[in-house]
Amino acid sequence: MKLSKEQIQKGVLVTMLSVGGLYYYTFEMLKPLAKREAAALAEITALGPKIKEAKSKIVRINAIQAGDENAAEAQRVYALMKAKIPDGQPVAWIPTRFAEFFKKQGVGKPIFRCNPEPTDADFPGYKLSSWTVDLPSVGIALFGEALAGLENQEGLMQITSLQIDSVAADPRIRHAQFTISTLVKK
Numbered sequence: 001m002k003l004s005k006e007q008i009q010k011g012v013l014v015t016m017l018s019v020g021g022l023y024y025y026t027f028e029m030l031k032p033l034a035k036r037e038a039a040a041l042a043e044i045t046a047l048g049p050k051i052k053e054a055k056s057k058i059v060r061i062n063a064i065q066a067g068d069e070n071a072a073e074a075q076r077v078y079a080l081m082k083a084k085i086p087d088g089q090p091v092a093w094i095p096t097r098f099a100e101f102f103k104k105q106g107v108g109k110p111i112f113r114c115n116p117e118p119t120d121a122d123f124p125g126y127k128l129s130s131w132t133v134d135l136p137s138v139g140i141a142l143f144g145e146a147l148a149g150l151e152n153q154e155g156l157m158q159i160t161s162l163q164i165d166s167v168a169a170d171p172r173i174r175h176a177q178f179t180i181s182t183l184v185k186k
Contacts, residue, residue, distance in 0.1 A: 081156060081183070084155070084156060085126075085156065085183060085184060085185055087185060090114070090129040090131075090182075090184045091114060094112070094129065094131060094182070094184075095112040095131075098110065098112070098131075098133065098150070099112075101146075101149075101150060101153065102135075102146060102150075105142070105145065105146035105149060106142060106146075107135060107138050107142060107143060107146045108135060108136065108137060108138055110133050110134065110135050111133070111134040111135075111136070112131055112132070112133055112134075113131065113132040113134070114129070114130075114131055115130035115131060115132055115179065116130070117129065117130070123183060125185065125186055126183045126184065126185060126186060127183070127184060127185075127186050128181050128182070128183060128184075129181065129182055129183075129184045130160070130179060130180070130181045131179065131180050131181075131182075132177065132178075132179050133177070133178055133179075133180065134175075134176075134177045135175070135176040135177070136175055137173045137174070137175065138173065138174060138175075138176055139172055139173060139174070140164070140172065140174050143164075143174065143176050147159070147162075147178070154182065156182050156183045157180050157181070157182040158180065158181055158182070159178050159179070159180055160179045160180065160181050161178060161179040162176075162177075162178040162179075163176070163177045163178070164176045164177075165177075
């Protein structure tokens with residue numbers, strides 16, 4: 001079978017296009033994939049020590065839990081603590097939560113101010129949030145009952161300072177200001 005000049009030209013053209021397509025596929029499409037693969041392998045290698053450290057922590061925690069008779073109770077308390085702390089920023093839920101509590105107690109409208117975050121929280125995944133609560137005029141007996149109820153209801157909150165000033169016009173009405181700190185999720 002004899003090939004014509006036109007068929008030879010088509011064959012050469014097809015061969016050149018095939019070689020060009022193979023070159024493009026090899027160097028232009030696979031080369032970036034090879035770079036990404038090398039970067040992913042380097043990242044996997046870098047994660048190796050972290051994985052070993054995490055596995056050793058898991059083994060250590062399991063050993064501690066197996067030897068501690070209070071582990072089940074501690075996990076129950078931790079689950080309760082997690083359930084009591086709402087998700088989201090404390091600015092969104094602390095003022096409304098405490099304002100509703102004081103409203104139920106019959107105490108006037110409190111004024112909330114967020115304090116700078118203390119850096120001494122030792123709870124992984126949690127941080128301390130500090131707030132100053134100002135009650136411009138409140139009856140002292142009513143305030144005492146409300147404050148005791150707040151401490152009983154909010155087990156994760158602690159009062160760090162308390163200041164009660166007298167108002168000259170009525171000795172039963174006081175100005176109260178206290179600072180609280182509570183755990184919030186990071």
